[in-house]
Amino acid sequence: MGLLHIDVEAGETQSRPGRDDAPFSRNVLRKQRHWEKQLAARKSKRKEEKQRRKLRCDQESGTKTDNPRFTKRVVKAITKERLAEAQSTGPKLCVDLSMTDCMSNKEISRLAGQLRRLYGSNKKANRPFHLFLTDLREDSRLYKECLRMNDGFVNYVMDITEKSWLDLFPSEDIVYLTPDAEEALERVDVDKVYILGGLVDESIQKKVSYSRARELRVHTARLPIEEYMVKKSNPKNFHSKILAINQVLDILLTFSDRGSWTDALQAWFPRGKGYVIISDEHHPPPVSTTQT
Numbered sequence: 465m466g467l468l469h470i471d472v473e474a475g476e477t478q479s480r481p482g483r484d485d486a487p488f489s490r491n492v493l494r495k496q497r498h499w500e501k502q503l504a505a506r507k508s509k510r511k512e513e514k515q516r517r518k519l520r521c522d523q524e525s526g527t528k529t530d531n532p533r534f535t536k537r538v539v540k541a542i543t544k545e546r547l548a549e550a551q552s553t554g555p556k557l558c559v560d561l562s563m564t565d566c567m568s569n570k571e572i573s574r575l576a577g578q579l580r581r582l583y584g585s586n587k588k589a590n591r592p593f594h595l596f597l598t599d600l601r602e603d604s605r606l607y608k609e610c611l612r613m614n615d616g617f618v619n620y621v622m623d624i625t626e627k628s629w630l631d632l633f634p635s636e637d638i639v640y641l642t643p644d645a646e647e648a649l650e651r652v653d654v655d656k657v658y659i660l661g662g663l664v665d666e667s668i669q670k671k672v673s674y675s676r677a678r679e680l681r682v683h684t685a686r687l688p689i690e691e692y693m694v695k696k697s698n699p700k701n702f703h704s705k706i707l708a709i710n711q712v713l714d715i716l717l718t719f720s721d722r723g724s725w726t727d728a729l730q731a732w733f734p735r736g737k738g739y740v741i742i743s744d745e746h747h748p749p750p751v752s753t754t755q756t
């Protein structure tokens with residue numbers, strides 16, 4: 465407000481002849497409106513960020529709140545046990561790495577980083593997935609990059625195989641997750657195998673995972689973004705529903721844990737993608753997350 469005050473007194477209204485009687489020039493009013501808008505936007509951004517932090521914090525504290533006196537070693541043992549249990553009873557999530565040949569070295573590095581984050585999120589989760597990396601050969605650029613960039617990659621508790629998911633699971637159990645699917649994912653089912661396309665598209669190649677899934681005649685689903693979120697106006701008018709594989713997993717993990725797409729998308733859908741959660745009164749009630 466101080467700056468505006470100086471503006472009024474020192475500048476525009478006084479310097480223009482015939483306008484001395486106007487308490488504020490149009491320019492000052494415009495600036496004030498702009499400033500008020502910015503203030504309101506900042507306030508709502510802070511509120512949103514606070515909610516997101518709380519959700520993430522609630523989720524991440526899962527392991528520790530059970531018993532705050534756990535030592536690092538005990539937490540490590542619990543994590544290991546949870547991951548081992550997920551490998552026999554957890555829902556299955558598989559990253560399809562059969563499409564990496566056409567990726568640049570930079571994209572391969574980014575994918576290796578996303579695999580590290582994906583594994584890290586799964587490790588911390590209250591209800592982890594049984595993870596698979598399929599079509600990953602030891603002599604591939606991606607495997608070598610994972611070894612180079614990701615500490616302990618060879619000890620990751622996940623199934624890494626050269627085989628295709630097509631040879632591992634019955635096709636009727638498959639749900640290929642793709643942003644271009646018509647159907648929205650409603651729940652995470654332990655009898656299903658969820659496939660993520662191991663793709664990083666710097667130069668977005670549309671419908672790659674969708675075309676692959678359709679070609680192989682497997683079921684497809686997208687995250688229910690349209691159902692729970694709306695576009696938010698932004699200076700670049702940018703809106704995207706395409707997420708990185710680790711971001712998709714973060715959303716699925718929170719959904720599996722809390723049973724609410726609103727909570728999951730609120731906590732993890734990146735703000736820069738130009739969507740916000742639909743306001744409270746329009747939320748559908750939480751759905752049951754898993755079917756056993």
Ligand SMILES: C[S@@+](CC[C@H](N)C(=O)[O-])C[C@H]1O[C@@H](n2cnc3c(N)ncnc32)[C@H](O)[C@@H]1O
Nearest residue numbers: 641642643660661669671672673686687706707
């Ligand atoms: C960076 S995206 C790749 C986008 C690429 N253009 C394609 O055709 O899939 C990496 C993968 O994350 C998953 N994914 C990303 N956004 C998604 C969404 N909104 N719904 C479902 N899956 C999504 C898909 O499996 C996708 O293949």
